[in-house]
Amino acid sequence: xxxxFTPGPLLTTKTVKEAALVDMGSRDPKFVQxxxxxxxxxxxxxxxxxxxxxxxxxxxxxxxxxxxxxHTVLKRETDxxxxxxxxxxxxxxxxxxxxxxxxxVKLTYDENQKCLVEDIIKAIEEDPTITHLSMxxxxxxxxxxxxxxxxxxxxxxxxxxxxAVSSFGAYEIPVSKLNIDFLIxxxxxxxxxxxxxxxVIANKSILTQCKGNAASLxxxxxxxxxxxxxxxxxxxTPPTHVLRCFECALKEFEExxxxxxxxxxxxxxxxxxxxxxxxxxxKLFVDPKDQGCxxxxxxxxxxxxxNFNQFYDYLAAKNLIIYPGKMTKxxxxxxxxxxxxxxxxxxxxxxxxKAFIAETNLQVQ
Ligand SMILES: Cc1ncc(COP(=O)(O)O)c(C=O)c1O
Numbered sequence: 001x002x003x004x005f006t007p008g009p010l011l012t013t014k015t016v017k018e019a020a021l022v023d024m025g026s027r028d029p030k031f032v033q034x035x036x037x038x039x040x041x042x043x044x045x046x047x048x049x050x051x052x053x054x055x056x057x058x059x060x061x062x063x064x065x066x067x068x069x070x071h072t073v074l075k076r077e078t079d080x081x082x083x084x085x086x087x088x089x090x091x092x093x094x095x096x097x098x099x100x101x102x103x104x105v106k107l108t109y110d111e112n113q114k115c116l117v118e119d120i121i122k123a124i125e126e127d128p129t130i131t132h133l134s135m136x137x138x139x140x141x142x143x144x145x146x147x148x149x150x151x152x153x154x155x156x157x158x159x160x161x162x163x164a165v166s167s168f169g170a171y172e173i174p175v176s177k178l179n180i181d182f183l184i185x186x187x188x189x190x191x192x193x194x195x196x197x198x199x200v201i202a203n204k205s206i207l208t209q210c211k212g213n214a215a216s217l218x219x220x221x222x223x224x225x226x227x228x229x230x231x232x233x234x235x236x237t238p239p240t241h242v243l244r245c246f247e248c249a250l251k252e253f254e255e256x257x258x259x260x261x262x263x264x265x266x267x268x269x270x271x272x273x274x275x276x277x278x279x280x281x282x283k284l285f286v287d288p289k290d291q292g293c294x295x296x297x298x299x300x301x302x303x304x305x306x307n308f309n310q311f312y313d314y315l316a317a318k319n320l321i322i323y324p325g326k327m328t329k330x331x332x333x334x335x336x337x338x339x340x341x342x343x344x345x346x347x348x349x350x351x352x353x354k355a356f357i358a359e360t361n362l363q364v365q
Contacts, residue, residue, distance in 0.1 A: 001319065002316075002320075002321050003320055003321065003341070004336070004339060005322050005323070005335045005345075005349060006321055006322070007140055007189070007294055007295050007323070007336035008062075008140075008165075008166070008186075008189060009188055009195050010189070010192065010338055011339035012188070012194060012249070012340055013192065013249075013340045015252065016192060016194065016245050016248050016252065019244045020242070020244060022241075022244060023241075024240045024244065026233060026234065026238050026240060027233070031240060031244075032232045032233075035057070035228075035238075036232070037247060038055070038057065039054070039057065040055075042055040042199055045168075045259065046173065046183060047172075047173075047174040047175060047176065047177065048175045048176045048201065049176070051204075052176060052204060052205070053176065054201075054202055054207065055199050055200070055201055055202075056199065056207075056221045056224055056225045057197055057199050057224075058198050058199070058200065058219075059197050059234070059236065059237075059238070060197065061186060061195065062163070062165040062184060062185065062186040063092065064198055065186070065200050066092070066096060066184055067096045067100065067216075068214070068218075068221050069161055069182050069200055070096055070097060070100060070102055070134075071213065071216050071220060071221075072207070072210045072213055072214045072219070072220055072221040072222050073161065073182060073206065073210055074103075074132065075213055076101065076102060076213075079102070079103065079131045079132060080103040080105065080129050080130050080131055080132070081097060081102065081103065081104040081105075081131070081132040081133070081134050081161075082105055082106075082107060082127075082130045082132070082133050082134070082158075083105070083107070083134050083135070084107045084109075084115045084120055084133070084134070084136075084146075085108050085109070085135075086110065086111060086113055086115050086136075086139055086142070086144060087111050087136065087139035087142050087326075088140075088141040088326050089136045089139060089140060089165070090106075090108075090135065090139065093134055093136075093163070094106050104134075105127070107120065107123055111139075111141060111142050111285075111328065111329065111330075112287070112330075113144075114144055114145075114147065114290045115146045115147070117150045120133070120135075121150065124154055128156075130158060131158060131159065132158055132159045132160075132161060133161070134160075134161040134162075134163070135162065136162075136165075137162055137163065137166075137167040137171070137173070138164070138165075138166040138167035138171070138294050140166040140294060140295055141297075141327065142295075142327070143285075143286050143292055143294060143296050144286050144290045145167070145171070145291070145292035148162060148173070148180070149178055151178060151179040159181045159182070159206060160178075160179055160181050160182075161181065161182045161184075162180050162182070162184070164183050164184060164185050165189060165198075166185075166295070166338070167190070168183065169185070169189065169190030169191045169253065170190040170259065170262050170266050170293060170294060171259070172259050175201055180201075181202070181203040181206050182200055182201070183200065183201040184198065186198040186199070187199075187242060187245075187246050189338065190262055190294075191249050191250060191253050192252065192253065192340055193245050193246035193248075193249040194241075194242045194245045194246070195242070196239040197243070202221065202225070207221065207222060208222075210222040218236070223235065263293060266294065266337050267293040268343065269337035269341055269343065270291075270293040270337040272350075273296055273335055273346055273349075273350070274288070274291070274296055277296075277353070280353065280364055281301070281365035282301065282364055284296070284297070284298065285298065285327070285330060293337060293338075294338050295334050295335070295336045295337065296334065296335050296337065297325060297332045297333075298332060298333055298334070298335070299330060299331065299332055300332065301362055301363065301364040301365065302363060302364065302365055303362050303363040305360075306362060308331075311333070312324070312333075315352055318348075318352050320348060320349050320352055322349075323336060
């Protein structure tokens with residue numbers, strides 16, 4: 001079995017996978033109940049009231065839900081988004097907005113720098129045509145956690161869209177308190193379900209005004225929600241097995257101590273990894289004060305003979321799967337600390353990296 005140090009797809013437990021062994025009709029009352037349980041649990045984890053927010057479930061991966069949110073929420077004529085970007089996922093938002101022809105401006109930071117709250121506030125205050133703010137909480141490109149507790153300081157209300165794809169479940173995100181209107185995450189991140197659907201925690205008072213905005217049939221959150229409310233069904237074939245697995249994953253999530261418990265394990269894994277790698281001479285890409293517990297980026301070793309593919313293949317031959325870097329400027333690789341990983345798995349990885357260094361006579365620094 002491969003051990004995934006990759007933050008998506010990530011490792012899931014055997015019991016979560018086993019929950020897929022049952023076929024269920026989408027109209028079966030038990031399945032309908034599973035959907036309702038998932039929706040209400042996601043709202044509880046978001047610290048919101050059911051009267052104010054709804055959890056829209058959408059087939060597909062995180063990017064589908066981000067694109068669906070932009071399609072649904074933005075009016076082409078009047079709305080303009082401020083996209084704040086310090087990595088590939090911020091850049092992806094700009095790419096989506098360009099592709100679907102919605103107006104935006106972008107505030108860009110280096111990939112190893114946190115987005116600066118004062119700049120964001122200034123950009124919004126200075127441009128009254130900005131109606132929406134969109135950013136990434138945990139920038140999985142680098143591992144940086146961006147600040148998200150500042151929207152209450154704005155002198156006017158902008159709609160706040162947050163990509164929490166890799167942070168939801170590992171960080172407390174009090175959605176209504178932070179004025180987040182649309183929070184996006186997926187089944188195969190920190191809840192540790194199988195890949196297959198994404199969810200959007202949506203402000204109902206805004207979502208109900210979004211009828212007809214989306215220039216897409218499938219990526220219309222308004223329609224998805226309206227149909228769900230009327231029929232308790234998905235509009236199109238639901239990923240029944242994946243939803244069963246997700247319900248099981250939510251139970252295991254509770255058993256581990258919910259967000260606090262999961263954050264504790266991920267943090268222990270990340271800190272051990274970071275300390276051990278630094279003691280082997282590897283350098284961190286992100287300042288430890290901005291580093292989250294999701295993924296860690298390491299600079300390539302100084303040795304000119306270092307070959308990432310050789311390193312990857314060596315570890316993969318031992319069933320240890322790491323991630324290449326995604327930086328545009330620096331040469332890096334990444335190691336995730338989320339999913340059903342144990343400390344024993346992290347020990348295995350460190351021992352294998354030590355063996356690689358010894359066998360190839362690698363000069364790390
Ligand atoms: C922060 C962030 N945003 C968006 C995505 C895209 O999600 P997906 O690959 O599920 O489409 C990812 C994927 O890892 C992510 O980490």
